Amino acid sequence: MIVIKVGGSVVCKDVSKVIQNLPKYADRAIIVHGGGCLVNEMLKRLGIEPKFLTHPGGLTSRYTDLETLKVFVMAMSWINKQIVASLHALGVEALGLTGADLGVVRAKRKEKVLIVDERGRQRVVDGGYVGRVVHIAADRLKPPPLKVLSPIAVSEKGELLNVDGDQLAFDVAKAVGARQLVLLSDVDGLIIGGRVVPHLTAEEAEELVKSEEVRGGMKRKLLMAAEAAKSGIEVVISNGLVENPIDVALNGSGT
Amino acid sequence: MIVIKVGGSVVCKDVSKVIQNLPKYADRAIIVHGGGCLVNEMLKRLGIEPKFLTHPGGLTSRYTDLETLKVFVMAMSWINKQIVASLHALGVEALGLTGADLGVVRAKRKEKVLIVDERGRQRVVDGGYVGRVVHIAADRLKPPPLKVLSPIAVSEKGELLNVDGDQLAFDVAKAVGARQLVLLSDVDGLIIGGRVVPHLTAEEAEELVKSEEVRGGMKRKLLMAAEAAKSGIEVVISNGLVENPIDVALNGSGT
């Protein structure tokens, strides 16, 4: 089994090459997609101001209130259904899911998060509609049919929750016992010193995370890759915008 | 089998009573929902001007361009996933679908429609992203699990298409051989002369369609009911905002 995460940068730039390459993997893949770019575009068009929380240590994160969640679910669903419909045209009957469908991805809402408020004081506030995955129904995600999963989970109370797409893809890979996790974005892989790093051991990945060259999303991807490697899952970070991007990723072009 | 159409007026006002009443029908129902009100609200918030086509005879219809379709799919998906997530909280694992998922609802795009243009001349134009249902995969819609279907179909070319919810519910009812089709909206049923009409034969329904008292959406519902009655499906038009609306509908309170 292969879990393929199609990042937002691919979804918003050109997802057609990934879709064209998917039919041959339909019987052994599970797709997880992103789409933060479309979420941001819709929020902007709707005039919804992004809200941020500042955490102790200075890190900030976007606050997902109900209005933002609604836009998140809408945008992700458009992406999900576009992928499913495009696969239909290629003769692949896929099933687009959120975690709420058949309860495939259950999460706990972050009910308490620690922030530093405007006055510089630490405060515990509601974390908004963001979830931490607690259960994946692996059997319901395995093909056939090919499942296309949005980064949306469901809480016990029936709330839809925004979950991190990379993390979800990794959790799904672990739950179904995938051999490979392919992370497709708009770069050729992990680039260190101007060249693509061909392969990394778990230890090397952990070492790199500490370096200055790796930041933000890539840092999280690396941490995950290190953890995945320990679980026996090979993580490939590769470019989703090239011809036959999945073939390329599995033939070892990325990291 | 029972097909339950939850109209947009119920979805946008208060869908909670329908949802509360659903678990007991989970093993023998198929849900089709509407949500035109949310589509309109989103179009307005996004500043998308509605476009209309004028047909020979003077009838006008909304034109669904790609931008409008996108909003349609987004809004319908939010409604769909909210229903599914709420059912999850009640212990019912439901599956939210569009017609593209597993190819359950296939439609033909209205590629040519005849309009009367600004200069009063008849012209054939592209009909936009509106579909006429051509195939329903009945086996994939039957419970278990409970399916919640958005009024969205897929074309051969992989286009998502807006389809009429009432018509879809009727087509689904026919395809699965449903015994009953329950149309839930915000009125108590067909009201003629100030009272709810308790029951109608196909002939009476057809007679009423010709009368002046029945208009627009209700007219179409009646025409459908007449056709359904001929196919052996009992059509109940009932109020979705009351307590236990499905129980009430099946006990013969509506039309």
Next chain:
Amino acid sequence: MATQKLVVKCNVCGTEFELPEDVMDGEITSCPTCGARYIVRIKGGAVSLEEFKGDVEDYGE
């Protein structure tokens, strides 16, 4: 600038007839002799007639 006349020929009876100067792609026209109806197709400046079988969809929702 001289106005170019748009003359087309009916496939049924062979009558040549003129289209209005401001004709648009998709417009319905009919032969003045036999009444055959056509859809006017304009692609890259070239005008042609397409048989109009009346097989247009009914208006949607």
Next chain:
Amino acid sequence: MATQKLVVKCNVCGTEFELPEDVMDGEITSCPTCGARYIVRIKGGAVSLEEFKGDVEDYGE
């Protein structure tokens, strides 16, 4: 108008201590004597202390 003092009592050591006047619901405070940390809860004007186990979620995506 006299300012009402917000005095609370530590569940661990019993020390009574004062909260800032502008304290908000959810704010983290600690006992000046034993250092025990609390979440200040303000509901309908009543102030109480909730044990702060540090079990807050990490920041999200």
